[in-house]
Amino acid sequence: MGITSKIKESYKERLSSKAAARQRHPGTGAERASGDLSGIADNKRELAFAVMLALVGIAAIYPAVYYRGSSNPPELKASRNNVLNMKNWVNFTLQESQRVAHNTRIFRFKLDPRESLGIPPVSHLIVRAEVVNSRGRQEKISRSYVPISDLRAAGYFDVLIKILPEGMMSQRIARLNLGDSLEMRGPVVELQYKVNMKKHLGLIAGDIGITYMLQLINAIMSNPKDNTQVSLLYENESPEDILFKEKLDKLSQSHPNFKVFYTVIIAGGERQGGQGHVSADMIYKALPHPSSHTLILVSGPPKLIDRVCGTKDKERYSGQVLGLLREIGYKHEQVRKFSLAC
Numbered sequence: 500m501g502i503t504s505k506i507k508e509s510y511k512e513r514l515s516s517k518a519a520a521r522q523r524h525p526g527t528g529a530e531r532a533s534g535d536l537s538g539i540a541d542n543k544r545e546l547a548f549a550v551m552l553a554l555v556g557i558a559a560i561y562p563a564v565y566y567r568g569s570s571n572p573p574e575l576k577a578s579r580n581n582v583l584n585m586k587n588w589v590n591f592t593l594q595e596s597q598r599v600a601h602n603t604r605i606f607r608f609k610l611d612p613r614e615s616l617g618i619p620p621v622s623h624l625i626v627r628a629e630v631v632n633s634r635g636r637q638e639k640i641s642r643s644y645v646p647i648s649d650l651r652a653a654g655y656f657d658v659l660i661k662i663l664p665e666g667m668m669s670q671r672i673a674r675l676n677l678g679d680s681l682e683m684r685g686p687v688v689e690l691q692y693k694v695n696m697k698k699h700l701g702l703i704a705g706d707i708g709i710t711y712m713l714q715l716i717n718a719i720m721s722n723p724k725d726n727t728q729v730s731l732l733y734e735n736e737s738p739e740d741i742l743f744k745e746k747l748d749k750l751s752q753s754h755p756n757f758k759v760f761y762t763v764i765i766a767g768g769e770r771q772g773g774q775g776h777v778s779a780d781m782i783y784k785a786l787p788h789p790s791s792h793t794l795i796l797v798s799g800p801p802k803l804i805d806r807v808c809g810t811k812d813k814e815r816y817s818g819q820v821l822g823l824l825r826e827i828g829y830k831h832e833q834v835r836k837f838s839l840a841c
């Protein structure tokens with residue numbers, strides 16, 4: 500089947516499933532109103548329409564009257580939407596930006612002082628912007644980024660972004676001035692994390708894949724009710740590329756349930772941790788062994804995912820376990836993949 504016929508097929512499917520859904524739940528709200536109206540004889544239709552308009556009018560005026568007359572207006576917060584939602588794009592203002600490595604920066608976006616991002620771990624956001632593409636044309640593009648600040652922090656949230664030399668979005672974000680805004684929506688939940696869902700989590704991260712892992716580590720370590728053991732194995736190109744080293748070291752010193760191991764491909768002068776790519780030996784020594792009480796999360800560029808556990812397939816489904824994790828004996832349900840591919 501060709502691509503276009505596939506799309507057509509799925510469109511037809513969606514249409515027919517919509518129709519089926521309508522039959523199962525015959526009309527709610529507006530749908531029911533029009534459905535009922537169609538059953539009325541033509542001469543009565545106008546009258547029914549007038550009655551409906553009148554009702555709509557009363558419904559619209561009622562709250563205004565009610566609020567004006569009330570000395571105690573209802574709590575505003577209750578009627579507010581979430582800060583972020585999947586349906587609508589929302590603008591967020593850049594408040595601060597900080598360089599953390601030669602090509603990587605943290606961007607802090609402003610929230611209402613009493614508001615927090617309020618998204619669950621482990622999730623990411625989608626950012627949209629208009630850019631000039633390589634053919635010199637204006638184009639709207641979107642890219643995913645993972646908030647790394649404590650998700651309950653009020654007044655702001657942070658994302659870490661690696662600025663690519665010709666990256667359309669990352670270059671666009673790098674050029675934002677303080678006070679400029681950026682459209683976002685979300686969250687896209689990659690793993691429904693539940694407190695104490697496993698005894699021991701083994702995290703393997705490469706490069707900016709640390710963003711997902713840091714979001715989860717922050718959530719676990721800031722919750723006194725969460726007793727999960729967490730072991731992180733973090734691979735980078737060189738010691739200078741290790742992101743959040745200070746933060747991770749501090750967390751591991753203050754939390755007996757958190758351990759971190761680093762490995763670098765190009766070692767610097769004084770060597771600490773492993774050398775070379777993540778290996779089966781490192782995984783075996785640093786992370787929990789296969790069991791029903793453990794879960795391994797692998798987060799990083801596609802090359803690392805491929806080598807450690809086999810490529811994640813397109814359906815956002817982790818797929819079968821291959822690579823090093825298969826060698827060690829981890830099963831499908833013990834592994835989750837987080838790919839940071841474009």
Ligand SMILES: Cc1cc2nc3c(=O)[nH]c(=O)nc-3n(C[C@H](O)[C@H](O)[C@H](O)COP(=O)(O)OP(=O)(O)OC[C@H]3O[C@@H](n4cnc5c(N)ncnc54)[C@H](O)[C@@H]3O)c2cc1C
Pocket residue numbers: 623633642643644645646658659660661662663664665666667668669670707710838839840841
């Ligand atoms: C779920 C998910 C989470 C993510 N989380 C993060 C995160 O927290 N932080 C983060 O930094 N990134 C994250 N990413 C990656 C991010 O979404 C973007 O893919 C990344 O920022 C690059 O986007 P870009 O528009 O800047 O680059 P693009 O324009 O998409 O370019 C991508 C690459 O291709 C190269 N390129 C572009 N044009 C050409 C050309 N004409 N010829 C040759 N090479 C070219 C660029 O130099 C660059 O290396 C995540 C991705 C996913 C899928």
Ligand SMILES: *[C@@H]1O[C@H](CO)[C@@H](O)[C@H](O)[C@H]1NC(C)=O
Pocket residue numbers: 588589590680682
């Ligand atoms: C976000 O701000 C830009 C620039 O001010 C504006 O063009 C755009 O419509 C805004 N988007 C939303 C969703 O409000």
